[in-house]
Amino acid sequence: MTIKRPWAWGATSGLLLLATMLPSTSFGATLDEVKSRGQLRCGVSDGLAGFSSPDSKGQWQGIDVDFCRAVAAAVLGDPSKVTFAPLTAKERFTALQSGEVDLLSRNTTWTASRDNSMGLTFAGVTFYDGQGMMVRKDLGISSAKELDGASVCVAAGTTTELNLADYFRANDMAYNAVSFDESDQTAAGFDSGRCDVLTSDSSQLAALRLQLSDPDSVVILPERISKEPLGPVVRQGDEQWMKVVRWTLYALLDAEESGITSDNVDQMRDSPKTPDDARLLGKDGNFGEQMGLSNDWAYNIIKQVGNYGELFERNVGADSPLELERGPNALWSDGGLQYGMPVR
Numbered sequence: 001m002t003i004k005r006p007w008a009w010g011a012t013s014g015l016l017l018l019a020t021m022l023p024s025t026s027f028g029a030t031l032d033e034v035k036s037r038g039q040l041r042c043g044v045s046d047g048l049a050g051f052s053s054p055d056s057k058g059q060w061q062g063i064d065v066d067f068c069r070a071v072a073a074a075v076l077g078d079p080s081k082v083t084f085a086p087l088t089a090k091e092r093f094t095a096l097q098s099g100e101v102d103l104l105s106r107n108t109t110w111t112a113s114r115d116n117s118m119g120l121t122f123a124g125v126t127f128y129d130g131q132g133m134m135v136r137k138d139l140g141i142s143s144a145k146e147l148d149g150a151s152v153c154v155a156a157g158t159t160t161e162l163n164l165a166d167y168f169r170a171n172d173m174a175y176n177a178v179s180f181d182e183s184d185q186t187a188a189g190f191d192s193g194r195c196d197v198l199t200s201d202s203s204q205l206a207a208l209r210l211q212l213s214d215p216d217s218v219v220i221l222p223e224r225i226s227k228e229p230l231g232p233v234v235r236q237g238d239e240q241w242m243k244v245v246r247w248t249l250y251a252l253l254d255a256e257e258s259g260i261t262s263d264n265v266d267q268m269r270d271s272p273k274t275p276d277d278a279r280l281l282g283k284d285g286n287f288g289e290q291m292g293l294s295n296d297w298a299y300n301i302i303k304q305v306g307n308y309g310e311l312f313e314r315n316v317g318a319d320s321p322l323e324l325e326r327g328p329n330a331l332w333s334d335g336g337l338q339y340g341m342p343v344r
Contacts, residue, residue: 028241030102031075031292035230039081041100042068046086048183049207049337050316050324051107060084063315064105067126067232068304069102073300074293080103086238088182090157093118096235105247107204109159112275114233125231127316128328128337129180130224131203134209139196139221144223148173152185153195155179160200163226199229204324244291249260251298253340256281257331262306269299279343287343298343307336313336 034040044052044064052062069079085101096104097119108114110122133144133152141147144167154160157180168175178195180186186264187208192197198208203223208213232249234242254260258277259267265281272278279285281302282295305311312329316322330336 023094024120031239031244032101034075038076039083040068040075040082040103041085042071043087043095043102043106044094045106045279046182046184048107048204049210050203050320051085051207051293052084052105063127063311064107066311066315067105067248070101070252070301070305071232071245071249072302073138074248074251074297075244076314077294077296078301088157089155090181093120093233095119096177097234098257099235106231107201107230108228109201110231111159112252119236120233121236121242123232123234123242124249125229125337126149126249127203127229127230129203129230131160131199131226132205132224133221134190134198134205134218135196135221139219144221144225145155145171145173147175148196149175151176151178151195152197153178153190154179154199154200155168155183155186156181157196159226159228166201184211185195201230203316203322203324206316206324209321210321240292244293247291247341248301250340250343251280251301252306252308252311253331254343255298255302256309257333257340260302260307261265262303263300265302273305276342276344285344292320299326312325 016247030196043061049052050059050062052064055061065084068082068084073079085090085095087106092104092106093107095101100272110125114120115122132217133147135141152164152175154164154177161177162179180189183200183204186198186200189195198205202206202220205220208220214220234245258280260277269281269283272281272283274289275284279287281299283289286295288297312326314320316324317326326336328337330338332339
């Protein structure tokens with residue numbers, strides 16, 4: 001289901017129109033609104049394999065999609081109670097600011113300006129990434145520092161554009177940007193020869209590579225020219241809703257660290273191995289009630305969606321076409337950056 005947008009965006013009238021279209025009620029009641037509606041409205045990308053894209057039956061799949069389902073499981077007890085709104089990079093923030101969606105889970109980079117000047121708050125990092133460059137093998141290029149004078153396909157309205165400019169300026173190189181509004185268009189432009197290079201987050205390059213007419217004819221260069229912490233975004237001014245989204249992520253991570261999976265969660269709830277497990281699964285304490293949820297909020301997430309490792313593997317990991325390694329997205333105990341906060 002696609003959400004109809006109540007706003008339009010023009011070069012001169014967009015901000016004024018957005019201001020007039022903002023809901024008159026406070027954003028501080030998002031949790032109550034989602035419960036009353038019985039449906040979570042989640043903004044996702046307009047099609048990126050492994051993160052958010054519809055399958056052959058029109059069902060949305062991907063790690064960002066599964067995170068939306070995890071929030072729905074925590075709040076509504078049912079991961080299917082989500083309406084997905086496919087958004088381009090240019091549309092995504094306006095859709096969240098205007099109240100079209102309750103949550104943005106769309107391969108979006110956490111930056112200072114986005115966190116501090118747009119009325120938005122990042123609730124955590126679901127995927128640590130870095131920007132890369134993809135070129136055709138027949139160019140014989142092995143490093144991004146050999147790209148002086150290259151034409152580069154890039155998505156408009158993204159941190160990718162800014163990082164690209166910074167990298168070429170820092171290395172005293174020239175380039176010609178060929179901009180597109182959607183990621184599929186950047187891949188098509190690269191595939192048709194409109195540019196020498198396709199740049200994006202390295203995970204996105206792995207996904208876009210699969211769309212090319214000859215995926216084996218290209219190579220992703222080794223450099224990562226930026227830090228790209230991707231995560232869910234909510235509106236500022238609603239601390240309760242932000243905490244619900246944040247603790248959904250922590251529950252996914254804590255479950256993986258404790259070895260709690262969708263297959264064994266019933267057994268682990270009935271016979272918790274540790275006090276930490278008992279608290280996470282609602283057998284001890286009232287941690288769900290403190291957020292305005294039921295005490296089995298984390299159990300519902302794990303049972304119906306899985307833990308973070310399960311989300312990663314089936315969408316972008318070894319069990320997926322992308323076959324990405326965990327890398328920085330491994331748990332801290334395995335040398336990665338992912339770290340869930342304690343439920344206690």
